[in-house]
Amino acid sequence: MRLVGALIALAVVASGLLLTGGATTAHSASSVQERVSPQKDYPRMPRSCVDPKDLIPQEPGICKLSAYRHVRPTVVLWGDSHAWQMIPALKGATKGRNVNLVAFLMGGCPPMDPQLNTRRKRQNASSCDKANDVALRYVLKRKKQKLKVKVVIGGAWNRYLSHLRAGTPPDESYAAKMAHELETDTPRLFRRLGKRRISTDVIGQSLEVPPGASCRKGRTPFVCALPRGKALQSEGANKRWVKNAMKPLVGKRRYLTTNGAVCTVKACRGKLKGIYTFYDDLHLSATRSRTLARYFKLTVGDVARR
Numbered sequence: 001m002r003l004v005g006a007l008i009a010l011a012v013v014a015s016g017l018l019l020t021g022g023a024t025t026a027h028s029a030s031s032v033q034e035r036v037s038p039q040k041d042y043p044r045m046p047r048s049c050v051d052p053k054d055l056i057p058q059e060p061g062i063c064k065l066s067a068y069r070h071v072r073p074t075v076v077l078w079g080d081s082h083a084w085q086m087i088p089a090l091k092g093a094t095k096g097r098n099v100n101l102v103a104f105l106m107g108g109c110p111p112m113d114p115q116l117n118t119r120r121k122r123q124n125a126s127s128c129d130k131a132n133d134v135a136l137r138y139v140l141k142r143k144k145q146k147l148k149v150k151v152v153i154g155g156a157w158n159r160y161l162s163h164l165r166a167g168t169p170p171d172e173s174y175a176a177k178m179a180h181e182l183e184t185d186t187p188r189l190f191r192r193l194g195k196r197r198i199s200t201d202v203i204g205q206s207l208e209v210p211p212g213a214s215c216r217k218g219r220t221p222f223v224c225a226l227p228r229g230k231a232l233q234s235e236g237a238n239k240r241w242v243k244n245a246m247k248p249l250v251g252k253r254r255y256l257t258t259n260g261a262v263c264t265v266k267a268c269r270g271k272l273k274g275i276y277t278f279y280d281d282l283h284l285s286a287t288r289s290r291t292l293a294r295y296f297k298l299t300v301g302d303v304a305r306r
Contacts, residue, residue: 036287038220038221038276038279038285039220039221039279041276041279041285041286041287042055042279042283042285042286043055043084043085043086043087043088043286043289044087044286045057045063045065045084045087045103046063046064046065048063049061049063049064049103050063054107055084056081056084056105056106056107057105057106057107057131058106058107058127059106059127059131060104060106060127060130060131060133060134061104061131061134062102062103062104062134062135062138063102063103063104063105064100064101064102065077065087065090065091065101065102065103066091066094066099066100066101066102067100068100068102069100070147071147072098072099072100072148073098073099073100073147073148073149073150073303073304073305074099074100074101074102074142074147074148074149074150074303075090075094075099075100075101075102075149075150075152075299075300075303075304076102076103076104076135076138076139076149076150076151076152077090077101077102077103077104077105077152077154078103078104078105078111078135078151078152078153078154079104079105079109079110079111079153079154079155079203080105080106080107080108080109080110080111080154080155080156081105081107081108081156081282081283082154082155082156082157082203082206082283083103083105083111083152083153083154083155083203084103084105084107084154084283085206085279085283085284085289086152086154086203086258086284086289086292086296087103087286087289088286088287088289088290088292088293089258089289089290089291089292089293089295089296090152090293090296090300091290091293092290092292092293092296093293093294093295093296093297093299093300094300094304095293097300097304097305098304098305099300099303099304102138104131104132104134104135104138105131106127106128106131108128108174108175108178109127109128109131109132109178110155110156110160110178110181110182110186111132111135111153111154111155111186111189112128112129112132112181112182112185112186112188112189113132113136113185113186113188113189113192114128114129114132114133114181114185115185115188116129116130116133128178132185132189136189136192139151139193139198140196140198143196143197143198148303149198149199149303150199150200150201150299150300150302150303151193151198151199151200151201152200152201152202152203152256152296152299153189153200153201153202153203154202154203154206155182155186155203156206156282157204157205157238157241157242158205158208158232158233158234158238159175159179160175160178160179160182161179161182161234161237161238161241162179162233162234163175163176163179163180164179164180164183165234165237186245187245187248190245190246190247190248190249191248193248193249194248194249194250195248197250198250199250199251199252199302199303200246200249200250200251200253201252201253201254201255201256201299202242202246202249202253202254202255202256203256203258204238204239204242204255204256204257204258204259205232205235205238205239205242205257205259206258206259206283206284207226207231207232207259207262207263207268207277207278207284208231208232208233208281208282209222209226209231209270209278209281209282210226210230210231210233211281213226213230213281215270217271218270218271221270221276221277221278221279221280221281221285222270222277222278222281223270223271223276224270225267225268225269225270226267226268226270227266227267227268228263228264228265228266228267228268231263231268232259232263232268239255242255243255251302252298252302254298254299256295256296256299257295258292258295261288261291261292261295262277262288275287275288275291276288
């Protein structure tokens with residue numbers, strides 16, 4: 001399945017294979033990327049976590065992205081394809097630390113609390129609701145067992161919130177349906193995590209190439225500079241919505257922005273220091289993601305020890 005086609009249909013879908021990664025300099029990252037076709041430079045997941053025809057899981061479940069020992073501190077990456085794209089960054093941030101790195105990811109499925117509090121509800125729930133329920137139960141269980149857990153949540157915020165601002169009916173598209181669920185269920189998730197005192201950070205809005213953008217230097221992936229307002233549409237409004245929803249969270253409750261790696265206040269670069277920013281129009285390249293590990297060091301440090 002070609003990722004871009006799926007994303008157009010579902011608004012925010014991606015897929016996965018075998019994960020590699022780690023902290024890296026821009027120079028070494030550029031050298032690695034030169035050996036990889038830009039169209040294949042996507043985050044890779046273990047085969048046990050994803051169907052071979054996909055890049056990101058489309059079924060609920062945990063993916064263990066590192067060697068796993070139940071009793072040691074655990075970093076949980078949770079969300080849709082905009083969380084998935086940060087796998088290489090989290091791999092780099094956790095490298096050499098005494099932590100597990102696990103993920104609960106599903107394409108086109110924002111992080112939410114679906115309130116599946118009965119067996120019947122769980123049986124009749126959508127795959128997205130089941131995926132979120134599995135993730136929530138995992139972190140709540142670790143908290144109950146008094147095991148250290150750090151949650152890192154990510155979502156294609158603009159993709160959902162733009163439908164809410166436009167008043168798009170939920171039956172008009174899959175993305176609109178997810179948007180209406182996110183409006184109530186994501187704030188409820190943050191309230192629940194806060195009430196249980198589960199340390200949680202949230203990845204802010206990520207870069208995208210707007211529909212119709214042209215670039216003579218190269219379009220697949222996009223390599224030209226974009227006005228920041230085009231690459232990060234409704235940036236201020238999206239940040240206000242997410243940060244308001246985050247208020248019940250405890251601890252540092254960081255709103256993590258990585259866009260400074262390629263953006264100024266006016267523009268965002270499609271290629272910088274030999275590294276492509278994008279894998280496709282909606283996601284960062286794996287090589288670019290690997291250079292973002294530093295943005296997650298404090299997050300990992302909340303639970304990790306060397």
